[in-house]
Amino acid sequence: GAVVSQHPSRVICKSGTSVKIECRSLDFQATTMFWYRQFPKQSLMLMATSNEGSKATYEQGVEKDKFLINHASLTLSTLTVTSAHPEDSSFYICSAIKLDTQYFGPGTRLTVL
Amino acid sequence: KQEVTQIPAALSVPEGENLVLNCSFTDSAIYNLQWFRQDPGKGLTSLLLIQSSQREQTSGRLNASLDKSSGRSTLYIAASQPGDSATYLCAVIDNYGQNFVFGPGTRLSVLP
Numbered sequence: 001g002a003v004v005s006q007h008p009s010r011v012i013c014k015s016g017t018s019v020k021i022e023c024r025s026l027d028f029q030a031t032t033m034f035w036y037r038q039f040p041k042q043s044l045m046l047m048a049t050s051n052e053g054s055k056a057t058y059e060q061g062v063e064k065d066k067f068l069i070n071h072a073s074l075t076l077s078t079l080t081v082t083s084a085h086p087e088d089s090s091f092y093i094c095s096a097i098k099l100d101t102q103y104f105g106p107g108t109r110l111t112v113l
Numbered sequence: 114k115q116e117v118t119q120i121p122a123a124l125s126v127p128e129g130e131n132l133v134l135n136c137s138f139t140d141s142a143i144y145n146l147q148w149f150r151q152d153p154g155k156g157l158t159s160l161l162l163i164q165s166s167q168r169e170q171t172s173g174r175l176n177a178s179l180d181k182s183s184g185r186s187t188l189y190i191a192a193s194q195p196g197d198s199a200t201y202l203c204a205v206i207d208n209y210g211q212n213f214v215f216g217p218g219t220r221l222s223v224l225p
Contacts, residue, residue, distance in 0.1 A: 034156040041164065043147050044204070044213070046156040093213060100153055102202075107213050 002028050002098045006105035013084055014113055021079045021108045023094030029074035030096035035067075038091045050077040050094075084112045115140045117205060117216035125222040126193055134188040134219045136203035141181045143205045148177050148188050151200040151218065160201075161188070165208075193223045 003026040013019050023033055033050040048069055049057040056069035066088075068080040077096075081088050093107040116139045126132055136146070145164045149157040161170045161177040163186070169178040176189040186203055204215040 032154065036157070038206075038213075041145070043159040043162040044149070044157070045159055049156055091213070095156075097154065101218075102151060102157070102215075104213065104215055 002103040004103045004105040010109045012111045019081045023077045025075045025096040028098045033077040033096045036093045086112045115214045117214050119216040119219050123220040136186040138184045138205050142208045146205045149202045195223045195225045197223050
């Protein structure tokens with residue numbers, strides 16, 4: 001198997017602040033990582049595809065200026081929620097591909113007060 | 114610790130057949146169960162979401178059922194098409210909404 005970690009696992013912040021979530025592939029290199037979001041009682045939805053060394057590809061309806069993605073190395077992608085608001089409160093999960101299999105991080109619970 | 118398994122690991126069927134994919138989970142205290150489709154190199158596409166209080170959900174040719182007490186879910190695909198070829202994953206999230214556990218997936222090939 002493969003291991004993907006996320007940090008932090010839980011974050012509570014005030015409205016208007018920015019929050020950075022890290023996603024790391026611990027034992028493999030990943031040129032492609034994915035970021036997902038799940039609102040309460042809704043399905044997990046793909047937000048964006050993070051490509052190492054190039055711009056992320058965002059799904060329709062996801063604001064790229066709101067959710068900044070940086071995939072600066074083959075083992076790290078970061079998602080920054082800028083000027084977070086209560087409606088951004090959600091569960092964020094990343095995944096990384098190794099040999100056509102997606103490996104998921106444990107998720108980050110973001111609560112914006 | 115929640116564990117999710119899927120059977121079969123791979124399935125190959127001729128076009129037009131109806132088929133069933135199985136998902137089992139060890140801890141019945143789940144918040145919801147979701148079925149996803151994964152195409153090679155792509156992110157997951159959400160197919161169906163079943164809340165813990167529901168027994169099934171339908172979307173087009175897809176029907177997913179949930180039996181919490183037995184820790185099972187099935188995804189029924191009617192009149193399969195070559196475009197249905199993909200890996201199908203089920204995932205459960207626990208009652209605290211904290212732990213998201215994915216199954217290993219079933220790789221489906223629908224032959225024309």
